[in-house]
Amino acid sequence: KAGVTQTPRYLIKTRGQQVTLSCSPISGHRSVSWYQQTPGQGLQFLFEYFSETQRNKGNFPGRFSGRQFSNSRSEMNVSTLELGDSALYLCASSLYGTGREQYFGPGTRLTVT
Amino acid sequence: KNEVEQSPQNLTAQEGEFITINCSYSVGISALHWLQQHPGGGIVSLFMLSSGKKKHGRLIATINIQEKHSSLHITASHPRDSAVYICAVSSGLNTGNQFYFGTGTSLTVIP
Numbered sequence: 001k002a003g004v005t006q007t008p009r010y011l012i013k014t015r016g017q018q019v020t021l022s023c024s025p026i027s028g029h030r031s032v033s034w035y036q037q038t039p040g041q042g043l044q045f046l047f048e049y050f051s052e053t054q055r056n057k058g059n060f061p062g063r064f065s066g067r068q069f070s071n072s073r074s075e076m077n078v079s080t081l082e083l084g085d086s087a088l089y090l091c092a093s094s095l096y097g098t099g100r101e102q103y104f105g106p107g108t109r110l111t112v113t
Numbered sequence: 114k115n116e117v118e119q120s121p122q123n124l125t126a127q128e129g130e131f132i133t134i135n136c137s138y139s140v141g142i143s144a145l146h147w148l149q150q151h152p153g154g155g156i157v158s159l160f161m162l163s164s165g166k167k168k169h170g171r172l173i174a175t176i177n178i179q180e181k182h183s184s185l186h187i188t189a190s191h192p193r194d195s196a197v198y199i200c201a202v203s204s205g206l207n208t209g210n211q212f213y214f215g216t217g218t219s220l221t222v223i224p
Contacts, residue, residue, distance in 0.1 A: 103158065
């Protein structure tokens with residue numbers, strides 16, 4: 001089975017712009033979770049989608065949003081980028097949710113200038 | 114207040130040594146995860162456990178639900194074990210809940 005894929009792998013954006021990141025889960029996995037990793041805050045949970053519905057959201061501002069399509073692929077969007085949004089964004093898929101084994105993608109490294 | 118605390122933050126060991134990384138958590142959990150992250154960012158799930166003990170090769174993970182504590186042991190450590198080890202807990206099962214991470218333990222194994 002192919003692993004979790006994320007596109008793009010690297011991205012440079014300017015403050016104020018918006019960005020969309022994509023995650024394709026392992027075939028058959030219905031849960032996709034998104035995480036942000038920064039040197040200062042470490043790994044933080046953004047949100048989880050299951051069967052096209054957001055089941056839970058971490059403590060992030062409304063500028064961070066996501067969606068999941070019927071084929072379980074997920075996108076996350078960050079609007080009005082700030083310098084502090086520079087981070088590695090990881091997605092993970094699992095069969096049923098975050099209480100199950102997570103399979104992580106390679107991440108998208110976003111740099112905001 | 115951190116829901117998940119790990120120790121030590123940094124660890125240097127000689128090849129062959131027995132290594133222990135500790136994790137304590139303060140929330141109710143459905144599962145505890147041990148993750149490994151190599152330079153470059155990729156994360157691999159090593160263990161997911163909700164009780165008892167699991168073993169995979171030279172790696173052993175244990176959890177004590179009553180004490181809200183877990184340990185990851187590496188026997189006969191090897192330089193390829195050098196990585197950041199992260200403890201994480203999920204507070205839900207299938208209904209979707211928060212996923213809390215420890216700050217990670219950076220392990221360096223010297224040949």
